[in-house]
Amino acid sequence: MLLVASDERDLEAQSAHLHLAHGVHVETVAADAGRPLECIERIHRAAGAFGAIDAVFFPIGESSGNDDGSLSLEQARRLLDVNLFVVVGLIARLLPLLIAAEQANIVGFGSVAAIRGRGANVVYSAAKRGLESYFESLRCLTARSRVRTQFYRLGYVATQQSFGHRLLFPPATPRSIAEAVLDNLGSDRGIVHLPRYWSVIACVVRSMPWSIFKRLDF
Amino acid sequence: MNDGASARPDSETVRGRGNSPLAQQRFRSFDGGVSAAGHLQRPDRHRFWTPGSGWEPSIARGSGLSYAAASFRERGLSIEHRAFNRILGFSSTERIVEVEAGIELSALHDFLSARGAYLPVQPGHGRITVGGCVAADVHGKNQARDGTFINQVVRLTLFHPEQGLIEVDPDKEPTLFRLTCGGYGLTGHILRVRLQASPIPADAIELHAIPIDNVASGVVRLARDALESDFAYTWHDFTLKGLRFGRGFLFSARFAAAGQQGRARTGVGSTAPPPLSASGRAAWRLPLLNRWTTPILNFAYRSRQQTLGAVRSVTLCEVLFPTHRLQYYFGLFGARGFHEYQTVIPNGRIDEYLAAVGSYLAHRPVAVTLASGKLFGGDPELLRFSGAGTCFTLNFPRTRGAPEFLAFLDKLVVRCEGRPNLIKDSRLPRAVVDACYPDADRFRSQLRGFDPKRLFRSELSERLGL
Numbered sequence: 230m231l232l233v234a235s236d237e238r239d240l241e242a243q244s245a246h247l248h249l250a251h252g253v254h255v256e257t258v259a260a261d262a263g264r265p266l267e268c269i270e271r272i273h274r275a276a277g278a279f280g281a282i283d284a285v286f287f288p289i290g291e292s293s294g295n296d297d298g299s300l301s302l303e304q305a306r307r308l309l310d311v312n313l314f315v316v317v318g319l320i321a322r323l324l325p326l327l328i329a330a331e332q333a334n335i336v337g338f339g340s341v342a343a344i345r346g347r348g349a350n351v352v353y354s355a356a357k358r359g360l361e362s363y364f365e366s367l368r369c370l371t372a373r374s375r376v377r378t379q380f381y382r383l384g385y386v387a388t389q390q391s392f393g394h395r396l397l398f399p400p401a402t403p404r405s406i407a408e409a410v411l412d413n414l415g416s417d418r419g420i421v422h423l424p425r426y427w428s429v430i431a432c433v434v435r436s437m438p439w440s441i442f443k444r445l446d447f
Numbered sequence: 448m449n450d451g452a453s454a455r456p457d458s459e460t461v462r463g464r465g466n467s468p469l470a471q472q473r474f475r476s477f478d479g480g481v482s483a484a485g486h487l488q489r490p491d492r493h494r495f496w497t498p499g500s501g502w503e504p505s506i507a508r509g510s511g512l513s514y515a516a517a518s519f520r521e522r523g524l525s526i527e528h529r530a531f532n533r534i535l536g537f538s539s540t541e542r543i544v545e546v547e548a549g550i551e552l553s554a555l556h557d558f559l560s561a562r563g564a565y566l567p568v569q570p571g572h573g574r575i576t577v578g579g580c581v582a583a584d585v586h587g588k589n590q591a592r593d594g595t596f597i598n599q600v601v602r603l604t605l606f607h608p609e610q611g612l613i614e615v616d617p618d619k620e621p622t623l624f625r626l627t628c629g630g631y632g633l634t635g636h637i638l639r640v641r642l643q644a645s646p647i648p649a650d651a652i653e654l655h656a657i658p659i660d661n662v663a664s665g666v667v668r669l670a671r672d673a674l675e676s677d678f679a680y681t682w683h684d685f686t687l688k689g690l691r692f693g694r695g696f697l698f699s700a701r702f703a704a705a706g707q708q709g710r711a712r713t714g715v716g717s718t719a720p721p722p723l724s725a726s727g728r729a730a731w732r733l734p735l736l737n738r739w740t741t742p743i744l745n746f747a748y749r750s751r752q753q754t755l756g757a758v759r760s761v762t763l764c765e766v767l768f769p770t771h772r773l774q775y776y777f778g779l780f781g782a783r784g785f786h787e788y789q790t791v792i793p794n795g796r797i798d799e800y801l802a803a804v805g806s807y808l809a810h811r812p813v814a815v816t817l818a819s820g821k822l823f824g825g826d827p828e829l830l831r832f833s834g835a836g837t838c839f840t841l842n843f844p845r846t847r848g849a850p851e852f853l854a855f856l857d858k859l860v861v862r863c864e865g866r867p868n869l870i871k872d873s874r875l876p877r878a879v880v881d882a883c884y885p886d887a888d889r890f891r892s893q894l895r896g897f898d899p900k901r902l903f904r905s906e907l908s909e910r911l912g913l
Contacts, residue, residue: 236492236494238493239492241534242493242531242533242535242547245532245533245535245536246532246533246535249534249535249536249537249558250533250534250558257676265712284534295662298599353629388491389467389468389489389490389491392470392489393469393470393471425702
């Protein structure tokens with residue numbers, strides 16, 4: 230397993246645990262996705278040592294509390310880099326390896342923030358909407374191969390992002406999300422909402438008349 | 448995973464230290480005695496532990512299962528460690544395991560038992576974290592033989608905002624080591640702990656449930672059997688009167704001798720323990736344990752033991768974590784909760800202590816739902832709950848008669864030169880602690896010497912002037 234995160238200390242602890250508790254051989258790359266070229270290069274180099282790749286997961290993202298339309302170009306660029314470009318760039322580098330594998334999965338993670346643009350998380354939502362579109366295309370690109378492309382639109386998950394917030398619906402645990410993703414590996418499903426009830430909410434939000442939607446504060 | 452941004456910020460939600468969000472939280476001690484509104488941070492990245500100025504006073508929090516309010520205070524900041532729950536290293540030859548302090552005992556037990564090892568000193572529920580065990584220097588099922596949790600700690604890593612990461616080795620930093628183990632989290636955040644595990648000597652454990660006629664004979668039998676057992680404790684029925692006062696059982700368990708037929712090794716591991724929390728315990732509002740129902744509960748327990756038989760085979764997990772199957776018991780106290788009064792009474796004074804308790808209960812009945820004894824040993828030091836004698840535990844509901852009984856017990860423990868357990872009593876007054884712990888002032892001065900700004904505070908530390 231190749232694990233990528235921004236902090237070497239977290240990677241050391243996680244890889245030690247995975248090795249000791251589950252017997253998994255883990256290599257790590259500590260890289261900042263806000264520097265996509267360097268990040269992609271280092272991951273690609275490390276991935277080369279593994280030969281065939283079974284699955285690539287992108288549980289990556291970053292948002293900003295100031296993302297209200299006033300972000301500077303530099304700040305907006307970072308959100309786009311982390312949420313979109315680093316994924317696009319890395320898949321481009323890894324796709325030949327994935328297609329060469331007997332069977333492979335590419336798993337992307339978006340956000341319910343991308344369902345419909347709001348007055349908050351302006352750039353973040355745009356990046357995640359872009360990511361969804363990218364994965365739709367990727368699914369077409371890999372349709373004739375043994376690569377399965379999956380995309381999850383995540384609702385509330387009990388992470389640092391949701392901690393301390395009053396949520397409209399109960400958050401899912403990262404473990405339950407991970408279990409659902411693993412269960413679905415190999416299937417050809419397109420965009421899936423997790424938790425599943427978000428598909429209903431997404432439908433309601435999308436079809437809501439503008440005259441009502443603009444009055445909502447969420 | 449990034450779940451995006453449809454969350455509605457709480458009016459009071461702000462980013463705290465390390466850009467980690469702060470949540471408003473209503474805390475509650477497990478016994479239901481203390482409730483406080485404060486803030487909670489739940490960091491999950493190591494970069495959070497970055498020294499520097501500007502850290503406000505805080506306190507570490509594990510599973511939040513302490514009976515006393517050791518992990519929170521009114522308007523205080525609690526920093527939860529449960530995301531730091533990984534196994535960092537293991538030496539199969541030395542049986543030394545290094546873990547992050549937020550790991551739960553049952554998870555660690557699963558890991559160790561699969562490798563033929565276990566920790567002899569563990570409290571009764573697997574949801575308790577290793578950090579909490581170090582901070583309270585907990586005891587297990589045979590303290591007289593195995594000592595307290597500190598005996599298993601090889602080394603620990605402490606984070607102090609102004610002193611950074613400190614490797615606390617008992618040989619190189621003996622004062623800080625002994626101040627931290629049993630220091631109630633007041634020296635800093637325990638991040639990593641290196642523990643010495645013991646080999647599991649056999650797959651099978653034989654449990655003997657030996658009937659005892661009364662509490663006095665139970666204590667005598669406990670003193671005789673405990674050092675020859677791997678696990679030993681008594682259970683008494685304190686609702687009975689006269690010569691039958693404290694009738695019950697001595698539970699004595701031993702690993703089976705080599706070659707003896709027993710359960711498979713899989714029997715030593717644990718299944719996931721049931722969820723346990725202070726709020727969950729109080730979910731059932733109506734108290735069901737009182738002077739009338741407690742005798743029924745005790746009768747049912749005694750009958751159950753007789754049905755199960757005097758000798759039976761049990762798993763290591765069942766012996767180490769007996770409350771997994773009995774945790775509904777805590778819920779029966781309802782939202783108001785219960786009191787636990789746990790003391791070590793020195794050898795030679797236990798008869799006086801138990802006779803006085805028996806006499807009190809004969810005249811002013813209190814629903815004592817649990818009475819249990821363990822043999823204790825060791826030298827008392829600082830605020831650690833230790834010392835040679837008999838550890839006696841009483842549970843009773845928070846009723847109108849409870850404060851008077853507690854005041855009586857406070858006076859009695861001082862008179863008998865005993866030591867009450869700080870972590871088991873959320874209302875223990877400072878005067879009682881000062882009277883029973885001669886080292887209390889030494890603890891205070893050592894703590895101020897290490898941390899003059901006193902950056903770690905809890906309701907417990909404020910109540911006891913630590």
